[in-house]
Amino acid sequence: MAAQKPADVCEIKAIDEKKVRSVKKTMLTSDESVTLSETFSVLADPTRLKLIYALSKEELCVCDLAGILEISVSAVSHQLRILRNMRLVKFRKHAKMVYYSLDDKHIANLFLEGLNHVRE
Amino acid sequence: MAAQKPADVCEIKAIDEKKVRSVKKTMLTSDESVTLSETFSVLADPTRLKLIYALSKEELCVCDLAGILEISVSAVSHQLRILRNMRLVKFRKHAKMVYYSLDDKHIANLFLEGLNHVRE
DNA sequence: TCAACAGTTGAACATATGTTCAAATATAAT
DNA sequence: ATTATATTTGAACATATGTTCAACTGTTGA
Known part of the structure; x- marks a missing residue:
């Protein structure tokens, strides 16, 4: 007895199709x-959180940010690029310096x- | 001419020490x-965002979540573990099923x- | 014009992350 | 006990991410 497992039995699972369909609708x-x-x-x-925090206090150049976070200028610049791409910060050039500030309230x-x- | 660069000149940089110290203080x-x-x-x-969204609608078992997100049960379970560890979801066992729901208002x-x- | 400097960029590297697959648990039904 | 089912887990894998280093741009001042 047992051990038969007809291929034609339609897969009965524990899934609550009603819930699934209802949640899927607004997913x-x-x-x-x-x-x-x-x-x-x-x-x-x-x-990036530290950069955002610092810039929430005042406008700062890359050099100052590196000094505040105590990491390399390059590392700061790389992260600023990400924040720039996401329009989170804006910048302003003056002489050799680039000053960054926050740009996204949301x-x-x-x-x-x-x-x-x-x-x- | 030029090309002299005395070693005793104390490193004058563009860093605004005042700003740096002030921001560092509250960093x-x-x-x-x-x-x-x-x-x-x-x-x-x-x-994880989809899981959170689904669970914000109603309590669901792993199986249903997999059905809703259309990904493997294993993938769901792995992500639920992360949410569990961060105390974002709680669960309740009933028979063979494990029902998850949101647990963190913040x-x-x-x-x-x-x-x-x-x-x- | 040339040297110095602020900043950016790309490559290389190490680490972290998410998925899949297979195997292991745990519970229920036969 | 044995089988089926619901879930968890670990290992392997591919991909993504962040840092460092070195090279490059662009601007200023001598």
Whole structure:
């Protein structure tokens, strides 16, 4: 007895098809979830968080930022490029210096929300 | 002429020491920036965002989540472990099933803030 | 014009991350 | 006990990420 497992039995699983269909209906699109994850990714690095924090205090040049974070100018510049690409910071050139400042209220708010959460 | 560069000249740089010291004084600690980046890291992945979204609608088992996201049960389970470790979700066992639901208001709020930002 | 300097960039490297596959648990039904 | 099912786990793999180093741009001042 037993051991028969007819190929024609339609796969009965524990999945609650009703729930699945209902949640699927309003699920984030792939585009949305990717865009959202990219937004959070910008804030998912200690160096960038420190840069954002510093720039939330005042406009600063690359050199000063490196001094404040105590890391290389190159490392700062690489991270600033990411923040620039995400339109999180803007910059202004004067003589040989490049001065950066925050440019995005939305993400700056997310940053502060997160900070409050961590410091609670 | 020129080409003299006395070794005794004290390194004069473009760094604005005053600004640097002032910002350094209130700078995020390394602990704070790491903890904060870890918080944002949880939200920095499309799969986890979809899981969080689904669980914000209703309590669901691993099987249903896999069905909703259309990815393998294993992938879901791995991500749920991360969410569990960060205390973002809680679970309840019933028979062979494990039902998950959201457990952290703070991060759920960050998620919603971010979603509003992206959808604006 | 040339040297010095602020900043950017690309390559190389190490590390972290997410997925898949296969194997291991755990629970329920026969 | 044995089998089936729901979930977890570990290893392997590919890809992404952040830092360093060296080379390069562009601007200033001699």
